[in-house]
Amino acid sequence: MPLDDDTARARLLDTAEDLFYARGVQAVGMDEIRGGSGVSLKRLYALYPAKEQLVEAYLRRRDLRWRGSLTEFATAVEDPRDRIAAVFDWLGTWFREPGFRGCAWINGYGELGATSAVVARLAREHKRAFADLVADLVADAGLPDALAPQLFLLAEGAMVSAAILDDPRQADHARAAAAALVAAS
Incomplete structure (x- = not known):
């Protein structure tokens, strides 16, 4: 059939x-x-x-699942400040998954961003959506708006470092830095 x-x-x-x-x-x-x-x-x-259409569909579907899983995990935490730490906990779990190779959008942008407007656009959309998610968590916690891009950069740096160094503890280091930033706010 x-x-x-x-x-x-x-x-x-x-x-x-x-x-x-x-x-x-x-x-x-x-x-x-x-x-x-x-x-x-x-x-x-x-x-x-065209292959680019398959790549686009793959990145779009992965984006929905990735952000959905992270959002569900973080928002399940009761205390709004602890939701920020939960982002890094979720990253640590992801970094420890078998076959972890880093961020699909960073990888795709590095591989094709200069030649594929579609991949470049999807990578930017994904990163902006992730930055917005972090900003929403910061706002929900009643923290200064300026903290959001700093936490976003910590998470992004952890993704790259975990993949390149093959070290999932990068999420733990980023979590500790995030906690220090939140406490200083």
């Missing part, structure tokens, strides 16, 4: 996400995505006529 479009898209995106995140977009060919997903090449190109 042929796959319906939603199932085929889900299989393609699952495979693309695994491969793109693990190896990079340019290192993965459409034929490899076809093989890993079990979706025919004809169907793949019917759903995603």
Whole structure:
């Protein structure tokens, strides 16, 4: 029985996400995505006529899941100030996941940002949304607005450092620095 479009898209995106995140977009060919997903090449190109469209769909879906998971985790914490620390706790859990390779948007921007306006735009949208989330947490905690970009930079630095150094403790270091900034506010 042929796959319906939603199932085929889900299989393609699952495979693309695994491969793109693990190896990079340019290192993965459409034929490899076809093989890993079990979706025919004809169907793949019917759903995603260009690789850039598949990359865009992958980044958009990952963004929704990433921000949704982080928001759910942080807002489950009762004390608004502790929600800020929860961001770094969530990052630490993510950094410890098997196959962690850093931020998909930083990686994508580094790989394709100079040549793909779509990837550059999606990376900027993701980072702005994350910065807005941090700013909302800062505002909810009644802290000065100026603290938000500082905490955002700590989180971003932790992401890059954890990936490059292969050291999930970067989240713990960033959490301690964030706590000092919050206490000084």
